[in-house]
Amino acid sequence: MAEQEVELKRGLRDVYFESTESSLVIGSVGRLIYRGYDIHDLAERATFEEVAHLLLEKHLPTQAELDAFSASLRQCREIPPEVTEIIERIKDGHPMDVLRTAVSALAAFEPGVDDVSHEGTLRKGIKITAQTPTIVAAHHRIRSGKPPVPPDPSLPHAANFLAMLFGERPDDETARLIDKDLIVHLDHGANASSFAARVTASTLADVHGAVVTGLSTLKGPLHGGAAEGVMKMALEIGEVENVEAYLAAKRERRERIMGFGHAVYRAEDPRARHLREGSRRLAEKMGDPKWFQILSEVEKRMQPYAERGICVNVDFWAGSVYYLLGVPEDLFIPIFAVARVPGYVAQILEQQDKNMLIRPQMRYDGPMDAEFVPIAERG
Numbered sequence: 600m601a602e603q604e605v606e607l608k609r610g611l612r613d614v615y616f617e618s619t620e621s622s623l624v625i626g627s628v629g630r631l632i633y634r635g636y637d638i639h640d641l642a643e644r645a646t647f648e649e650v651a652h653l654l655l656e657k658h659l660p661t662q663a664e665l666d667a668f669s670a671s672l673r674q675c676r677e678i679p680p681e682v683t684e685i686i687e688r689i690k691d692g693h694p695m696d697v698l699r700t701a702v703s704a705l706a707a708f709e710p711g712v713d714d715v716s717h718e719g720t721l722r723k724g725i726k727i728t729a730q731t732p733t734i735v736a737a738h739h740r741i742r743s744g745k746p747p748v749p750p751d752p753s754l755p756h757a758a759n760f761l762a763m764l765f766g767e768r769p770d771d772e773t774a775r776l777i778d779k780d781l782i783v784h785l786d787h788g789a790n791a792s793s794f795a796a797r798v799t800a801s802t803l804a805d806v807h808g809a810v811v812t813g814l815s816t817l818k819g820p821l822h823g824g825a826a827e828g829v830m831k832m833a834l835e836i837g838e839v840e841n842v843e844a845y846l847a848a849k850r851e852r853r854e855r856i857m858g859f860g861h862a863v864y865r866a867e868d869p870r871a872r873h874l875r876e877g878s879r880r881l882a883e884k885m886g887d888p889k890w891f892q893i894l895s896e897v898e899k900r901m902q903p904y905a906e907r908g909i910c911v912n913v914d915f916w917a918g919s920v921y922y923l924l925g926v927p928e929d930l931f932i933p934i935f936a937v938a939r940v941p942g943y944v945a946q947i948l949e950q951q952d953k954n955m956l957i958r959p960q961m962r963y964d965g966p967m968d969a970e971f972v973p974i975a976e977r978g
């Protein structure tokens with residue numbers, strides 16, 4: 600075995616590979632900051648468009664800037680008919696596979712696809728941000744045997760997404776809840792998928808490619824896929840009185856509880872609060888309190904884990920919000936993606952503005968000095 604005297608930082612935990620002005624996760628106290636603003640202020644007082652502007656343009660917009668930014672998003676929502684055709688051909692795939700394939704295909708129709716100037720990446724990044732909800736909704740409609748609903752330029756980002764998904768305008772409360780959900784999912788420090796997008800961007804590959812890398816990484820159950828797992832768990836539990844036995848069996852099998860724990864947070868994920876409240880209100884409004892009650896009981900009984908720093912995370916409550924809205928489970932990650940794409944773009948811009956190729960090292964633990972044996976002589 601080769602012996603190299605190096606200290607491994609597996610999973611790159613606690614490694615600072617770059618500086619950022621985009622977002623800060625303070626794990627010890629459960630704080631999240633986007634460009635100086637606390638996530639609670641942004642979630643309660645701003646809209647998705649304002650926060651996306653904050654991340655992409657580096658400041659909260661004036662009314663005139665917001666109007667111009669919202670107009671540019673609304674103008675770019677359409678996707679080429681060829682991309683809709685591709686979606687039709689692959690409609691039986693997982694929505695995340697369809698989404699990443701469709702975003703990849705968009706590159707083929709994008710003039711200046713290889714332009715990695717700040718202006719070029721920003722222009723294309725805003726367009727991908729606008730097109731992502733159209734792709735997710737079109738795919739869902741097509742696979743349900745219904746025609747895609749064209750984007751409605753009179754609606755803001757979140758409301759238009761819901762209208763394209765369900766075929767009817769959402770009420771204001773629902774639109775605001777999803778708007779808030781998109782805000783809290785927008786960016787999150789060196790999360791796995793934004794880091795992956797940065798790695799691609801650091802080769803000076805184009806923004807479409809870097810976003811596709813991010814989307815591919817987001818799909819995993821340890822990252823974007825946890826909300827789907829939470830709702831599966833709630834359905835398996837079935838009734839509030841089964842919670843204790845369910846968790847005991849999970850503990851016995853040493854299985855993880857989806858929606859708990861985080862690579863950085865050792866206190867409650869600050870994003871969870873907004874979705875817990877959203878889930879509670881939605882359950883009340885729909886007269887369907889069961890899932891909220893089951894999840895509340897799970898959260899209560901996970902208190903011993905919280906004392907070890909394994910606390911509730913954003914995905915725990917996000918799943919129940921989507922479920923109560925009638926969103927199928929396999930669309931939970933694509934909703935996360937709709938929110939995170941402008942976060943990727945903000946980080947891709949930041950990466951390329953002061954680029955350095957991301958190229959770490961690995962300790963080699965394999966053999967050395969192996970003697971080459973020709974194929975005919977190998978036993």
Ligand code: CMC
Nearest residue numbers: 821822823825854855856857858859860861862912913914
């Ligand atoms: N349930 C039970 N035990 C857990 C959990 C959990 N959800 N999370 C961590 N642990 C335990 C783990 O088994 C380990 O115990 P031990 O030391 O006895 O082996 C210890 O905590 C440390 O685990 P780790 O994997 O080294 O810790 P991590 O900080 O790298 O894990 C995580 C982060 C997100 C991968 C993990 O908490 C997890 O798998 N959670 C469930 C999946 C989930 O909810 N993911 C969504 C994250 S939030 C959305 C996002 O921002 O991506």
